[in-house]
Amino acid sequence: MKATIKKANLKLFLSFLKIGAFTFGGGYAMIPLIHREVIDKHPWIDDNELLNIFAISQITPGVIAVNAATYIGYKIGRFWGAFWATLGVTIPSFIFIYLISSFLVQFKDIVWVEYAFRGIRIGVVVLLVYSVIRLMRVDKINILYILVISGSFLLATFTEINIIYLLLGAIGIGILYALLSHNKNTGGPDDDGPSIEEEIE
């Protein structure tokens, strides 16, 4: 039993090492890699849980990539799972920056490095388009869903709004939504129908 736990932790560590090494441009860029490594290759969590994990990572303090790694690691292997996943996602940055820190300014001026990373940014866009579409299929899409996703997109893209206020607003709408559907529930059936969480469980 103990040996299998250790083996799972090693797999977790290696998966998150890969995720850390190939995540360019911050927390969200890791979603396609999580899809592949943590959901498709090893069925450790599902898309529904991934959405919860990112929503929670978003509203809690800390680095999103680390939040997500810790959460997924905990889910799979409790404390040591969290430990190995977090270590895995952190180590590539650490080693890379440690190695280049002495000639960092020159690194920026190597022209083919710049070209490669302009290409990578486009690669990240392509991967994320697929991931976002995939995650949009998880929840039941109703008017509220469309209003929230487009509102959040438009505010984050075209205004200077602080993300914290945007998230607080979403929580506020969520509580309001709960209160309103609670009142309706006392009268008639839930107009929202069973949510996807209920269908899965």
Added chain:
Amino acid sequence: MSLLIELFITFFKIGLFTIGGGYAMIPLIQQEVVSKGWISLPLLTDFIGISESTPGPFAVNIATFIGETSAGFPGALFTTVGVVLPSFIIILVIARYFNHFKDNFYVKKTMRVLRPATLGLVASAVYLIFSASFIHVDYLKGSLNIPGIIILALLFFVRFKFKKIHPVAIIGISAGLGVVLFSLFP
């Protein structure tokens, strides 16, 4: 020794007060780190650019960099552990108890709103990278970035044709295409 503790505490604070991810912490980093003389403002600005071209979370990158330049390997270790630790502890606590709350009516309804809000943010990040790559290209002001569009089309084709392709392979191909096409059409 006291420098290491100061580095640790500073980055612990940065990790603790960052909500909403990487770039949200830039003003806080600037305030904490530039004022202590650990990095100059122009170098910090350069580093933000460089960090986009290196793997890993921005917060970890900047922590490792400032730790290394201020106090060598031990410095890098203290700052990196410092910036990661708040996330680790907070998420451990939440992951431990979220299962008890996830079926709570209010939590469930709030998550129903928070989930699309989060996806909207991801979509916005995608759009901003996309528009930065195609519209605001400095060497062709105002016009389209032809090699960029070719790369985009090729990558969508590859991703569509080979549905099982690993994201790492896409990253590798996109880097290769970037080097070739941006060299050909500088």
